Amino acid sequence: MQDVIIIGGSFAGLAAAMQLGRARRKVTVLDTGLNRNRYAEAAHNILGQDGVPPGDILAKARAQVAAYPSVTLVSGRADTISGEDGNFTITTEDGRTIGGKKLILAYGIVDDFPDIDGFAACWGKTVIHCPFCHGYEVAGRPWGLLYSSPMSLHGPVLYANWTDDITLILDGNAIIDAERHKLEHRKVRIVEGGIRAINHQDGKLESLTLDDGSTLKLAALYAHPRNRPSATLHEQLGLEMKETPTGEMVAVKDMQATSRPGVYAAGDLSMAMHSVTFSVNSGSLAAMGALHSLMMD
Numbered sequence: 001m002q003d004v005i006i007i008g009g010s011f012a013g014l015a016a017a018m019q020l021g022r023a024r025r026k027v028t029v030l031d032t033g034l035n036r037n038r039y040a041e042a043a044h045n046i047l048g049q050d051g052v053p054p055g056d057i058l059a060k061a062r063a064q065v066a067a068y069p070s071v072t073l074v075s076g077r078a079d080t081i082s083g084e085d086g087n088f089t090i091t092t093e094d095g096r097t098i099g100g101k102k103l104i105l106a107y108g109i110v111d112d113f114p115d116i117d118g119f120a121a122c123w124g125k126t127v128i129h130c131p132f133c134h135g136y137e138v139a140g141r142p143w144g145l146l147y148s149s150p151m152s153l154h155g156p157v158l159y160a161n162w163t164d165d166i167t168l169i170l171d172g173n174a175i176i177d178a179e180r181h182k183l184e185h186r187k188v189r190i191v192e193g194g195i196r197a198i199n200h201q202d203g204k205l206e207s208l209t210l211d212d213g214s215t216l217k218l219a220a221l222y223a224h225p226r227n228r229p230s231a232t233l234h235e236q237l238g239l240e241m242k243e244t245p246t247g248e249m250v251a252v253k254d255m256q257a258t259s260r261p262g263v264y265a266a267g268d269l270s271m272a273m274h275s276v277t278f279s280v281n282s283g284s285l286a287a288m289g290a291l292h293s294l295m296m297d
């Protein structure tokens, strides 16, 4: 019986595993190797790792965590879960069962790309979701923002830190006059229609072909596709969820505790704002929550 089973061994899951490994607790981490930022050539805004490829950061983290003898890293998918606090059972894709007293869900989210030609090829390179992660490299150049929710109207205010050349592509969504005036006052250009195609060379955005056939030259397009949890274990456990502007997350309380005793959630799965640093932080907190609960049993 493991003290803790961690599902998802990327930034959040490995941070949790390190904390628990250093406390000499028996931990198994299951992972399928599909970290969300794998599309980006380099990760940014991570102290000590700025500009390092995400895969390199994770490879080093994995090696460091694997050095703790009480931690087992397993390459494979967790499919089903049963049991309760003190006695959970995970079944993996190949039918193996693993028992654990506590659970940390750190399996992240999946972005569902819109059906726009060129979107997938540019994702993480020049079609990006976060200016703190990848905005500095294209600062001062023309940016576009594809409307996805009312939150998109706040984007241009934030993006003004990096560029004064911003076009909001409404994709057919209506906005009230007051919002339109605010954007125009900030010299944000507004395109009413959508994007027919993203024209690029190897993921490097050159221009958009808009619905009306016109062309818009851009260095970067900001987009916030709808997302969903990468697995369904939270559904199997009946966990309380919370809406975010682009999807849903597992609702958490102090120390990343979910609505079920003995179950903790960390990383993108448990937050509306997504970054490596936030994920590492929440993974460490979830580990502290699980450890505290183990000590009280």
Ligand SMILES: Cc1cc2nc3c(=O)[nH]c(=O)nc-3n(C[C@H](O)[C@H](O)[C@H](O)COP(=O)(O)OP(=O)(O)OC[C@H]3O[C@@H](n4cnc5c(N)ncnc54)[C@H](O)[C@@H]3O)c2cc1C
Pocket: 007, 008, 009, 010, 011, 012, 013, 030, 031, 032, 033, 034, 035, 036, 037, 038, 039, 040, 042, 043, 044, 045, 046, 076, 077, 078, 079, 106, 107, 108, 109, 111, 123, 124, 125, 129, 133, 134, 230, 231, 266, 267, 268, 269, 274, 275, 276, 277, 279
């Ligand atoms: C294109 C892009 C670029 C980004 N760039 C940056 C950046 O530069 N800096 C930054 O701070 N943030 C960046 N982010 C955000 C960052 O990627 C996420 O915040 C971070 O990866 C979340 O970490 P996580 O551990 O919660 O989830 P993830 O990194 O998504 O990892 C989840 C892990 O769980 C595994 N998994 C899923 N289901 C199962 C299952 N059933 N069983 C076992 N394992 C499973 C997956 O394979 C994966 O390895 C970027 C995001 C995107 C989309």
